[in-house]
Every structure is written in structure tokens, then in C-alpha cells.
Amino acid sequence: MRATFILLLLLCPVRGQDPDAKPLQAALAKGKETFKLIELKNDGTRTDLDVDLGSDPVTYKGEDYDGFRFICPQDISGRDFVWYFNAPATRTGWYIMPVEQEPTPAFKDWLNADKAYQSFDKAGEQDRFRAFQTLEGDYFKPGAEYVMWFRTPETSGSEMMRGAAAFAKTKASWDHSALEEALSLSAAPLEQQVAALHSRGGKILLDEKFFDRSYAKGRIDSCFASIRATKKMRGGYFVSMQTTVPTSTTSPSLEEIIRKYGPPDFIRTSAEQGQVRKHAGGDKGEEKDEPQITRYHYDYFSFEVKSGVENPKVLRVGTHGSDFSPLRAPEKGNTFANVEIENLTVFHRDGKEVGRAYYFLEGAKSPLFITRPPEGDYRLGNLSLVSNGNGKWTWLTLFPDGTPARRMILEADRFQGP
Numbered sequence: 001m002r003a004t005f006i007l008l009l010l011l012c013p014v015r016g017q018d019p020d021a022k023p024l025q026a027a028l029a030k031g032k033e034t035f036k037l038i039e040l041k042n043d044g045t046r047t048d049l050d051v052d053l054g055s056d057p058v059t060y061k062g063e064d065y066d067g068f069r070f071i072c073p074q075d076i077s078g079r080d081f082v083w084y085f086n087a088p089a090t091r092t093g094w095y096i097m098p099v100e101q102e103p104t105p106a107f108k109d110w111l112n113a114d115k116a117y118q119s120f121d122k123a124g125e126q127d128r129f130r131a132f133q134t135l136e137g138d139y140f141k142p143g144a145e146y147v148m149w150f151r152t153p154e155t156s157g158s159e160m161m162r163g164a165a166a167f168a169k170t171k172a173s174w175d176h177s178a179l180e181e182a183l184s185l186s187a188a189p190l191e192q193q194v195a196a197l198h199s200r201g202g203k204i205l206l207d208e209k210f211f212d213r214s215y216a217k218g219r220i221d222s223c224f225a226s227i228r229a230t231k232k233m234r235g236g237y238f239v240s241m242q243t244t245v246p247t248s249t250t251s252p253s254l255e256e257i258i259r260k261y262g263p264p265d266f267i268r269t270s271a272e273q274g275q276v277r278k279h280a281g282g283d284k285g286e287e288k289d290e291p292q293i294t295r296y297h298y299d300y301f302s303f304e305v306k307s308g309v310e311n312p313k314v315l316r317v318g319t320h321g322s323d324f325s326p327l328r329a330p331e332k333g334n335t336f337a338n339v340e341i342e343n344l345t346v347f348h349r350d351g352k353e354v355g356r357a358y359y360f361l362e363g364a365k366s367p368l369f370i371t372r373p374p375e376g377d378y379r380l381g382n383l384s385l386v387s388n389g390n391g392k393w394t395w396l397t398l399f400p401d402g403t404p405a406r407r408m409i410l411e412a413d414r415f416q417g418p
Helices: 021-030 176-182 190-197 200-205 213-229 254-261 270-279 285-289
Strands: 036-038 047-053 058-060 063-071 079-088 093-098 128-135 145-152 159-169 266-269 293-298 301-306 316-319 334-339 344-349 352-358 368-371 376-380 383-389 392-398 404-411 414-417
Touching: 021 058, 021 063, 021 093, 021 145, 036 047, 047 063, 047 079, 079 176, 128 176, 159 176, 190 200, 190 213, 200 213, 200 254, 200 293, 200 301, 213 316, 254 293, 254 301, 266 270, 270 293, 270 368, 344 376
Parallel strands: 036 063, 334 376
Antiparallel strands: 047 159, 058 063, 063 145, 079 128, 079 159, 093 145, 266 293, 293 301, 301 316, 334 344, 344 352, 352 368, 376 383, 383 392, 392 404, 404 414
């Protein structure tokens, strides 16, 4: 299982400053020669990073620290520090720290990398963490030395961290596209992009038996654009992007696709989407002009066919910023899964979908059940959702040993309280 990186904000404003920051700084300064010295350029162009982590770490309080160091260029006015890295997921944190100056707060967040990039990302790599970060230029003192450290609680041996860094001209917003441009990153081949997404839909598009290369590229590019445009806002609302879907140039057989790549993660008709919109207070929207379309979802891609015909042909391939693969039914057990942006919850029993609901488990919203699941205990991780019939449910959060940590009751399919 891929480990999760935790961004450690070790340094807080004056009163709340971590008392361990200064001792850690002293330990890293003393052992700084074990950190590879990287030269960051004064002209804003990138420096490639190829750093051996773990070969000669600094040990502090039983944990290993390693990484690289650099001296801030003399002229960084109007520039920000930007970087991309691909690091082993064995590291449990990373941060930046001056060697001599008073430690102050630095990174506040990061952007997960979605695409794979030439020179830095290798096909088939497992257990890696890839991210972008930025830091305002006024954090740095020209001529001062800084350590970028990675931490691991256990000695893990030599592992490579690859990436690129630069002091780039400040921009109003550092999104994926702006960072790619500032660091002159080139996307890896389409096959590697699809592998980074763990996408069956992308593999289908790249199968020359079904689609031509140019159509596949356009759809995969659209997929990344959709992912990047999909954002969760305060209050639980989402902002996403819809684009015109070009017609398939090859019109492959959906049945042949399913025979080769297996059943889709989710199937939905445009009539159902119209029903959901009507329930939410709208009309059928974009579906009103083509009510006989069925979409077969494979993760981030939807393969559109005309409903109710024998051996349907794929008319178009849509893209969206949500991954539908969690909706694929496990072979065994009673489970439930959801796609939050779609307000969608699906129930499974031993490999088959047995229930489907919209706006369920969403506070005061009135749910819409397309199919009501049979009574039973449905699981998702440490969550238990027990259907007691007649709109009555018990929602449980479980401790690792299976005992309830929290219980909530639903009446008429809505939360009533503990």
C-alpha cells in the first residue's frame, strides 16, 4: 500500500513556534555537508535535481534526515521559489530550513502532480510521491544557505529523489500549468500518463483496435484539464468544467471493448441524469436534445452509446474530473461507495449493484433513490451503513477492532442525530 506523505508545518508564528525547530536546525547545520549542494540559477531557468536519499543521513531523535541544500542567488527580486519532486513514499515529511537565520514558517501546502514528466518520472514506478510547491521570494535572503530535508522514521537505504527547482518570475496564481511552464516540464508519453492515472479508460483509448492516436490524445488531454478544473469549495460545493465532446472517428463496438477490458465501473443513462436534475430543481439540461444516450464509465472517461440498440457503437468519449473506479463492484461482500461531486452513492452485494441513490447522506437534502438497496450491513473502510428498511438506517464509525466509535440514526433516509 502506498504510504501517505504528511506535510510537517514545524514552524509556527513566534508564540507558537515549535520548540524543536532550533535544535533540529542546529543538527542539520552541523551535518549539512551530507546534503548535496545544488546550484540554483540566477536567470530563472530550472536546475534538475537528482538526489540520493538515505545513503548518508543526519540522525536526529532517532529519525533520519537527508535531502539537498542550496545558496539563494543574489538577485531574486520579483521571483518565487518553485519546484517539482518525485520522492520515495517512505519519507514521512519534508520541509525547508535556513542553515543560519531564524527558522520561520515556509511552505503551507502543495499541489499533487497528476501528469508524469519526462526525465523525472519512470514508467511503472510504485510507492512514489509527486508534488509541486511554491514559496514567495521574500522568504529568502540572497546569499544565505538553505536545507531542503526529507525525513524517514526508519533507515530505508538509498533511494533517489528526482525533480526540478527554480526561482521563477512571480505569477498571480501558481497552478499546474503555470508551474509546468516555469519549470519547462515536458509530459511523458501518453502510455505513462495513463499509467499515472491508473486508468482503464485511458488504456482503452490507447488501444489502436478501437481508437486512433490523435483522438486518444485529445481525450486524455481533456481528462487532465477536467481534473485540474474540478475543485471543492467551502460548504461542500464543487466547481468543475464541461467541454464539447468530439465525435469518435472510429465508432468501435462497446461489446468488444467490454470483452477485452472488462465491465465498466458504472453505467448511467441520460434519462437518469435528467431525473436527477429534475429532483434537484432543474430541467434535463444538456440531455434534452439527446435523451437516448447511455454512458459507460471507466474511471475518468465515459464511453457514450445510443441506448437500446444491439451491439452499440461508441459515439463519443467524455471526460470528467471524478474517478468512477471506486464504484466498481467488489466480487464479495456488502459494500457501498460514492462519488462526491456526483452526489452519488452505490450499494453492492457480492459483485452486483443492488442500490443507487443521489443526495443521500447529505444533511437536510432530500435523497433520490433510483434503486433502493435490500436490508443489510454495507461497509466502506471503517464505516458501516445498516439498512433497516422503510427509510431507517444506522450509520456507524468503527474502531479497528470493529466496535462502534460513533453512531448516527437516519429516519426517512435523513440524519436524525446520535
